[in-house]
Amino acid sequence: MDILQPIIKPYAWGSRDALARLQGRDSPAAGPEAELWMGSHPAGPSGITRDGRQTTLQDVVADDPERELGVVCDHRFGGRLPFLLKILAADQPLSIQVHPDREQARSGFAAQRTLTGHRAYVDDWPKPELLHALTPFEVLAGFRSRAEAAEVYDALSVTALRPVTAALHAGGGESALSEALRTVLEWPSHGRESLVSAVVEASERLAAAQGPHAAAYGAVVDMARHHPGDLGLVASLLLRHQVLAPGTTLFMPTGGLHAYVRGVGVELLANSDNVLRAGLTTKEVNVPELLRITDPAARVAVVAPRTLAGSGRTQTYDCPVEEFALYRTELCASPESVVPSSGPRIVLCLDGTARLRKPDGEEVFLGSGASCFLPATDQLVTACGDGTLFVAAPGIEAHQTT
Structure with missing residues (x-):
């Protein structure tokens, strides 16, 4: 460790x-x-x-x-x-x-x-x-649906956006979204400044009106303070806005x-x-x-946590990749929790404290923000304390069992 x-x-x-x-x-x-x-x-x-x-x-x-x-x-x-x-x-x-x-x-x-x-x-x-x-x-x-993206851009009432809205209204689902993105990002240089300015101004109006998609329009206004004149402000409205x-x-x-x-x-x-x-x-x-x-x-996708069998305090987040898997454990003083998964792992103590121990008696102590590496040879490791552990591991094992 x-x-x-x-x-x-x-x-x-x-x-x-x-x-x-x-x-x-x-x-x-x-x-x-x-x-x-x-x-x-x-x-x-x-x-x-x-x-x-x-x-x-x-x-x-x-x-x-x-x-x-x-x-x-x-x-x-x-x-x-x-x-x-x-x-x-x-x-x-x-x-x-x-x-x-x-x-x-x-x-x-x-x-x-x-x-x-x-x-x-x-x-x-x-x-x-x-x-x-x-x-x-x-x-x-991730992208909005084609219909929702068309609705978002239509509400701006920016005449210059007609090539974008035309692509979205033409149908074609995902291909229409790709074409709309390409149209925005390849916008002619001589018209970019006026286009972005008009979109930000319209977004400010729609955010203040608190109508549909007000939060997304508000994000455009906020991002414009950091990146004025950037075509990314226009393209951002193709994406789904959410606060996790x-x-x-x-x-x-x-x-x-x-x-x-x-x-x-x-x-x-x-x-x-x-x-x-x-x-x-x-x-x-x-x-x-x-x-x-x-x-x-x-x-x-938003991934719902899944509680590991035999463990009331450890959750994992299933996703379809082999490179990684994430586990979260709420520790207590007793009994000790087994650090999940196998192979190489990185253990992060997010808050509080944690004591990790191997069967041979070797221990490490982690405070808030501290982390350690467990090589594959350190298979059975237990943890106790009052902190929250996040454990990163290869996703091979988790991917094969989901």
Whole structure:
């Protein structure tokens, strides 16, 4: 059992308070803190101390993948820890983005090996993800129905939008949504400023009127303060707007277009940092590639928790991927809870305290915001305390039994 030293990503949209409070540091932090990474991705591997030597989880896994991951996980994922656990803390809107599936990531990464400059794919892995809201979390996730999208754009009464509304009213279901998205994102440069200005002005009027879809129009107005003149503001109205209540879990499949607007949550994803962006960002955008891999039929679903058999305090969230599975346990002093799943795991204590113990008597103590890595050799581990544990594990076992 190895205590992790997670990596903080200081992206501009991050909170100055959420991660600092979670870890018991002075708040506000000196700058924005957007994501807390717990894993082995090369862009931010967690530090650990193994045998008295400071190293990273990435190097530990690479040195002996069969021991750290187990035979099944090692062979299935090519010696790579298949998941990445994060705390996401957004005070400002994230980009409109989409993530590739396994084949898209492999082919895209391979095709750009000889290129210089910006690379759309930073690794050859897919990136499905699961978001568990810790606070109310505002999201734009997945496409509206064609009819609802037409209704949302019609209500704006912006004449310039006729090519978009024409695509939506022409029928064709998902193909109409794809065409509407393409029309917006490929809007001629000479008319973009006036189009975005008219849409934001109309959205402000409709948000104030508190009619249908007022919250979505309000999100456009709010995002415009951070990204004025961005075509992503217009495209965002194609997406379903919702505010996840604390404890709600959302599964985002590959190909699902989305933008996270504001909130704090636990995020579990395949061990990848592949992001294709189309707007609402100062980072590189790649509209052609985003349009190519976006799947308007991708099912973005709220996942109901399922209580594990024989455990009244541990829940899991079923989703159709093999790279990861998420478990949540409310601890008590007695009896001890068995840390769920098998293979390599990362255990995060979200609040309170936890004591993890192996049969040989080895123990680690986790306070709020602390985490540890359990290699595959540490199979039977129990936990007690007054905290809440989130456990990330490979999804092979869970995927085979659901």
